[in-house]
Amino acid sequence: MKTTFGRAALLTAITAGALAADAAAQTRRLSLDHYMDMESVSNPRISPDGSKIVYTRGWVDKVNDRRESSLYMMNADGSRKRALVDGGGARWSPDGTRILFTAAGEPSGSQIFVRWMDEEGATTQITRLENGPSSPRWSPDGEWIAFTSRVNDRADFAGVDLPSRPDGATWTTGPKIVERAGYKRDRQGYVDTGWTHVFVVPADGGAARQLTTGDWNHGGIAWSPDGSEIYFSSYRAADWDRPEHWQESEIYAVSVASGAIRQLTERRGPDAGPVPSPDGSLIAYSAGDEHRDTYRNSRIHVMNRDGSGSRLISGDYDRQSGGFQWAPDGSGLYFNVSREGYRQLHFVSVDGGVTQLTDGAHLFSLSSFAEDGTAVGTIATDHEPGDLYRFSLSTPGEVTRLTEVNADVLHGVTLGEVEEVWYESTDGFRIQGWIVKPPDFDPDREYPLMLAIHGGPHGMYNGGFNFAFQEHASNDYVVLYTNPRGSTGYGTEFANAINHDYPGADFPDLMGGVDEMLRRGYVDEDNVFVYGCSGGGILTSYIVGNTDRFRAASANCPIVNWMSAMGTSDAIGYLRTFEKPFWEDPEEWMDRSSIFYVGNVTTPTMLMTGEMDLRTPMGQTEEFYQALHYEGVPTVMVRFQGEWHGTSSRPSNFLRTQLYLRKWFEQWGTQRASVTTEDGDDGGGDGQRGGEDDGS
Missing domain, CATH: 3.40.50.1820 (Alpha/Beta hydrolase fold, catalytic domain)
Structure with a gap:
């Protein structure tokens, strides 16, 4: 069913029908029991040829009191929905034959897995990390997977020699040694030791190879289109943790073959989120100037692959932006913007200027698109928790609904x-x-x-x-x-x-x-x-x-x-x-x-x-x-x-x-x-x- 999405489409047909059918009956209201049955859908990823969509479906595990997720797949028209495997964060390989995803694995915690998307569906655990992976990304040739992970370290001040312990004695565990200003993090605990680094691992499994070193954190990774480099953001300076540098970050490139690192930006302020153009000639990124304000929106820049020729392309556009994805022809980038209580799809041209592509009282998010411009994303409204939709990049206002995961839970409920x-x-x-x-x-x-x-x-x-x-x-x-x-x-x-x-x-x-x-x-x-x-x-x-x-x-x-x-x-x-x-x-x-x-x-x-x-x-x-x-x-x-x-x-x-x-x-x-x-x-x-x- 194709619709031009706007205010008229705020309620699903099934909810509208249920309300009409129950009009003469006593109102059924939302209750906390409904919460335990609610599901979510997110991160839809369309295959390169546009034929299949993989997505994450979440639910409440009532027995173990936690939220869980599984990967599902459907045809691009929304038919033949079926469960694949527990986990989340799926991404198609460039040739569309496999997906990578993360799930609980050995020895513990989250690990990277690869599943073949044929009838057999063979699945392999790719990493066996002490600390879980983040942001796994396929190499352009599908032979490697890049990711970031924390590498344990120990404080410089940690080592002392105690007198000999008597045989059979049980002594208290040694103290935690804290040296950094930021030594703990909510939902993680004490994190004074260790650094986040960039790794690559063969896509068919094997030993992960660490590309970056040093006492710095690295993130926001993206492969160069030729697969020779990985771009990331960091601030690799000796005094990186001084208060005056709290806003600083730069963009770098690391050679996959040698581990050699090039610094691409050098300015006062945050530079982050590098995204290379399809032909590799340009790198888009978000940047802001150093300031002492409580808040400033970043702007969108592009630079040449060697870091030269940096220029602002978003002009005076002043809203919070994210999820940058290059248009297939390299003419600009699509991105999502949360503004004035709603979310819309926008486009910024490499020649300069931002265009809003969707409108309406909804939360519209582009997730991914195929080679032919067929795109998938999520839309939520005031009465709908959020579902998956398909649309064309050329006409994003015309959408086709693919899921109704909470229609059963909310059926007959008056909101x-x-x-x-x-x-x-x-x-x-x-x-x-x-x-x-x-x-x-x-x-x-x-x-x-x-x-x-x-x-x-x-x-x-x-x-x-x-x-x-x-x-x-x-x-x-x-x-x-x-x-x-x-x-x-x-x-x-x-x-x-x-x-x-x-x-x-x-x-x-x-x-x-x-x-x-x-x-x-x-x-x-x-x-x-x-x-x-x-x-x-x-x-x-x-x-x-x-x-x-x-x-x-x-x-x-x-x-x-x-x-x-x-x-x-x-x-x-x-x-x-x-x-x-x-x-x-x-x-x-x-x-x-x-x-x-x-x-x-x-x-x-x-x-x-x-x-x-x-x-x-x-x-x-x-x-x-x-x-x-x-x-x-x-x-x-x-x-x-x-x-x-x-x-x-x-x-x-x-x-x-x-x-x-x-x-x-x-x-x-x-x-x-x-x-x-x-x-x-x-x-x-x-x-x-x-x-x-x-x-x-």
Whole structure:
């Protein structure tokens, strides 16, 4: 079925039919049980000849409380869908006879596999790495696979000689020795030793050969079309880890035969993401100038293969861009852009200038295309979680739907209406947001309101399907989520408007959204609640110290004291968002730290954080919790087990997050509801974006 994708296609035919059939019946609403049955599709890869599509299908493993994925294949017309093998990240070999993918393997962790795409389907494990691979890429002739992987090292200060150990003695394991500024990373733990390097391995298996060496990290790899070199980004300087070089990266080329390295760029600022043109004469990359701003969008450049002749081709186009893919004729690059709450396909010409190719209230992403220009990608809308589509690069607005993976789960379920809203804020800024209304919405009724705040702070809520918000709405909440200044997708000036003023500069944008909702007449002004995780938790803790207009709040995975956080968080880069270090001038640090406003808090405030969180460490939650107790403010601390940053990487923890949030709001609101928790109590929870944690 071909359609010109736009607002009219926001609901699938099956959902529309189900709604019509159930119109006279009692409304079936979204529930947390539905979440455990939801599936996802991603990373569609079309074969070079355009006949087959391989893609990743994800689901919830209810028994082991984790998300899993498998590779599926179908014909290019969407027929004959079938499972291939567990794993993900598939890529076709240049001749279309094989795919590479990653999956759990020996000796442990993720490994690279190759599967032949004939009837036999023979599969071989290609790597046996101590540390898993990243970004595997076929060589142009299909004989090799390049990838990056971490190479273990030991600290220079590590070795000491102990006295002889008595026979049979059991002594404590030696200490971890820390020498680098960045010595830990959320979801990984302590990473002080080791470096990420570039490797190649024969595509039929064998020993992996390390191409880069030295005490630097390397990433963003791409083969030259003739297969002689691999391009990557790094900053291979002796003083690479000095604070003044935090933005620096350059593009290099390493010879596959000899390991010799050429530096291709040499400028102040980040150069990354090299992508060579089909004939190998040009290399496209993203670049930005050195700056002291909180945020700037990068621009698109091209240079000759030897690094000469670098020039800007995206002009003054100022949006967050990614996924660069050269047109087959080398005339320019296709890329995806997230802007103003949606995602569209764009094209940039090597002669200069950016053209938007798609339009509509959707999240449109190009994944790959065949030699004849037949392309595949994903599209999501406010009522559809996302499915696979086929289209032509020449007419990307005309799409053919290939999957409907959640039609069975959502069949007969009435979702809440999603309304886009814009409103005026201070300093001349216009703010975009969305409202999710309960099913069977009655404009003459007054509903409790949840204001949800995204993380980042340089992130962006979008108009796509959000299970968390829809599930809250199904429990008769109106949910408002907005993109205050600091959000991406609206240009550098908007995103950088919080420079040296976060949290705080975005406060009026959020309050303006609440004012807009109260003017509409269907929000109960006595039951207005606020929550957020990460950057949203930071803002929530700031909000309750600066206004008492909310009935209750939940500040999840927050930073409340920038001074103590910078000594304990893995996000040491935040040091650079202040004018001076706090030991030189603590005034700005205190002004932007919610802990110093805790004496003003009267709002009952819950805190929810993962116990393994290294981004917004548990100590930050504990500081605010103890201070609220001291001030006599109602509070509770929910410490999530098995969680790093955020509270919903485990499916069961997503359910708890939703339930505990509503439980807290219902405890302090004047409206009451009843939701059963795993312990049999009434409950509620905090919503994350579609079940994924917001990043700080």
